[in-house]
Amino acid sequence: MKESKIDGVNINEYDKNSLRSFMGMVLQEIWLFSDTIEENIRYGNLDSTEEDIINASKQANADYFIKQLPEGYQTILEEDADNISQGQKQLLTIARAIISKKEILILDEATSNIDSRTELLIQKVMDKLMKNKTSFIVAHRLSTIKNADKIIVLGKGRLIEQGTHDELMAQKGYYYNILKN
CATH class of the missing domain: 3.40.50.300 (P-loop containing nucleotide triphosphate hydrolases)
Known part of the structure; x- marks a missing residue:
């Protein structure tokens, strides 16, 4: 560690x-x-x-x-x-x-x-x-976090995804879906 x-x-x-x-x-x-x-x-x-x-x-x-x-x-x-x-x-x-x-x-x-x-x-x-x-x-708000070096997406107190905005968009997972809806 x-x-x-x-x-x-x-x-x-x-x-x-x-x-x-x-x-x-x-x-x-x-x-x-x-x-x-x-x-x-x-x-x-x-x-x-x-x-x-x-x-x-x-x-x-x-x-x-x-x-x-x-x-x-x-x-x-x-x-x-x-x-x-x-x-x-x-x-x-x-x-x-x-x-x-x-x-x-x-x-x-x-x-x-x-x-x-x-x-x-x-x-x-x-x-x-x-x-x-x-x-x-x-x-x-997306505008607040979009340029972060690392975005950590949490849901129900657990880590769901992490990465840059572009990486998370490319994964087409939870982050992508909440932004596209």
Whole structure:
């Protein structure tokens, strides 16, 4: 069995908290708190500067909408961040993941609650975010997983198929059938 490593160190040599410190997440269930947009993004890296936050927001394609708000980065998010759209919320969580500079990313249905137009924007950002990182993507939308190095198809808690999109399409199995129907 192949040994799993992070930065050349066997993962069994890390304690649970150390291992978690390598991971950043963008989840379907968006978690923002009642504070400024700036502080919500900074939560990804408490040592980040205002310049770091603006750069991460630009990379996440969030800077434009933030600057359109009356208070910009100092806009206070209401309880559940109901004063911005679902797509804008997701862009903020992506900016938070960018600023965290984690080696491993977990993207859990990160585009499931947004419209198709916003999904395209977020997908481009996530492609950049995942570059040169180990990423685990949980998704039902083909556009989210199509370019993955390896797709693992699960059904009833079991591994059904695995491979690239093209390999799975060529197999004409479960993956192929769910896409063709």
